[in-house]
Amino acid sequence: MLRKIQQFVNLTNKEKKLFLEAYMMLGIMRAAILSVSFKRLTHSLEHQKSKGEMTPLTDDEMQTATLVGQTVTRAAAHTPWESACLVQSLTAQKMLQKRGIPGVFHLGVAKDKNVEEKMKAHAWSQCGDVILTGAKGYEEFTVISTFEWGKE
Template identity: 65%
Template sequence: MLHKFKKFRKLSSEEKKLFVEAYITLGMMRTALLTISFKRLTRDLEHLSKKEKITALNDKEMSLAIRIGQAITRAAAYTPWESACLVQSLTAHTMLQKRGIPGVFYLGAAKEEESKENMKAHAWSQCGETIITGANGHEAFTVLSVFGWTGKQTV
């Protein structure tokens, strides 16, 4: 436990703030997934075609998006609840949209290697050309749905 606290203390003040925000938002998104329908959770997102062009970001927006993705990944490793890929993608959406940064998240599926009947799913978030959450192994999944949000802030 002391080791974790020392690691946290080494973070910059911005990284600490993003970590705490990510941790809290991960908890809210996990709770929301357990209590609210997915359709309702994503009602403010635009359902995009798989081939739609992703909005490019300027250097400042991209840098912040990457730091947010890192904070989400870091915080997800420390939650006592399950903070899997979908929770992380919804958290990324919430944190990025709050800052007016556009992006998309993908839902994909793949057959499990051991069984031809069982499927596994994955979600990942992307800003510009950079995947900010869920990058590991996303290539193995066939995209089923794409959800996007604009850079317009919501209240």
């Protein structure tokens, strides 16, 4: 516990603010997933039928997007509630949209190799060619939906 507190104290002020924002947004998104329909959660996003061209980002935007992705992933590891891939993707989307950084998040499915009739689902967010959240194992999943957000 003390090590975690020391790690937080060692962060820059910008990183501390971003971590706290991510932590709170993860809680909000988790509650929203449990209480609101998915359609309503994604009503402000553009649903893509297939993977389209990614909007190019400036170096500053890409740096911020990468930092947001890392922070969301780090904060998710410390929540007392489940902050799985969909919660992380929606959190990253909200935080990036707030900063005017465009991106997408993908929903994918795969067959569970252990149980033949069972499907697994996964969500991951992406800006440019960089996967920000949900990068681990995303290659195993076939994209069934892509949701895009642009600059506000």
